[in-house]
Amino acid sequence: MxxxxxxxxxxxxxxxxxxxxEAMKMISIVKLRKTKNLLIRIKNYLCYMESIFFDLFLKKNEKEIEENKFFLEKGKMKLFIIFTSDRGLCGSFNSLIFEKINYIFHKKKHEKYIFFSVGKKGFDFLCKKKKYDIYHKNWIGNSSSNLQIQSFVSELIFDFLKEKFSSIYLIYNHLKKSLSQEIVIEKFLPIDSTNLNFQKKIPEISYILEPSRKRILNFLIPKFLNAKLLKIFWESITAEHTARMISMxxxxxxxxxxxxxxxxxxxxxxxxxxxxxxxxxxxxxxxxx
Structure with missing residues (x-):
């Protein structure tokens, strides 16, 4: 005794x-409310962007879409961008991502790929495992601003168009309605027009395009990709705060x-x-x- x-x-x-x-739980609840509001706004914006693509380009100009560089896969190197947290105490949020990376690495040994981490935990994991090639020596934190994300997307687009990568994939935690999480691997580039979600279709309008359809498409695609990455960025942060709230x-x-x-x-x-x-x-x- x-x-x-x-x-x-x-x-x-x-x-x-x-x-x-209890204090950490309450902090996570407050942060979760803020990130949920941001996520809803970005989702609505992205939904309208997809509707414009569908109504303006994809329905009538299949040949133009097929010839566009953003829709073509060239090269051999694949880039995987993983979304992790900057801090711990969030349950299996990060470990599930790491398991998925190990699975990809062992399953596709003969393919060429490189990794990049959004979040310090993922960057530390990639540095410890010297077998993984890293896209940059730095990482993007979860407290990064929208401008930093936008500049990162511009860099990704530039490298993709220079054919440094054949394709870019995003690996992140998707939050279900039951507060459970699942790991999603989503293709970022090249754009797959068949996988665009059209939840809200805008009314069909006879657009007057100036200067040309091709230049407008090349202008809108970076905006669309930036909105898509921002959506997944905030979705990952929302899942992180939910996981930390539950674990606390x-x-x-x-x-x-x-x-x-x-x-x-x-x-x-x-x-x-x-x-x-x-x-x-x-x-x-x-x-x-």
Whole structure:
């Protein structure tokens, strides 16, 4: 049996753990609300962009689409962009991404590919595993601004058009309605016109295009790709805050269970000590008689 003083010290330490996990849970809830609002706006914007593509280009100009560089796959090198967190304490959010990377690496050994991380945890993982080639020596943090994301997308587009990559894939955590997560591998470039989502179709309009359809398409595609990457960026952050909120909630519940057990043990030890003292007093009185 443990010393009551030691048990009391452990109870106090568990109380401080509960305060910490509850505070982190509340912070994650506040951040989650903000990121959800941003994600809804970006999703609506991207939905209208896809509708414009469908209505303006994809329905009537299949040949023009097929000849466009953004829709063609050239080269051999594949780039995988992984979306991880900057910090830990978010359950299996990062480990599931790492498992998917290992699976890709072992399954497709003969193919050429390179990795880039959005998030410090993914960058540290890629640096530790020297077998993975990294696209840049730096990484993009989850606190990056939209302008930083936009400049990164411009760099990706430039390298893709220079045929440094045959294709670019995004690996991220997708949040389901049941608050569970699944790893999604989504093709970023070349654009697959068959996989565009058309949730809200804008009314069909007879557009007057100036200066030309081709130049407008080349102007809109970078905007579309920037919106798509931003959507996945904020979706990953939303999934991260959800995972951290759930893990902190579970940690708080486990800490409460440990605290209850410690209080029970403390009461037992205290009762045992009191019983021993009473027995000593009684035995002393008996010896005096």
């Amino acid at each position: 443990s010393n009551p003083k030691e048990i009391k010290r452990r109870i106090l330490s568990i109380e401080s753990v509960i305060k910490t996990t 909630h579970k940690a708080t519940e486990n800490a409460h269970d440990i605290q209850r057990n410690l209080i029970l043990n403390y009461n037992k030890e205290r009762q045992t000590t009191i019983t021993k003292e009473i027995l000593e007093i009684i035995s002393g009185l008996e010896s005096l008689k």
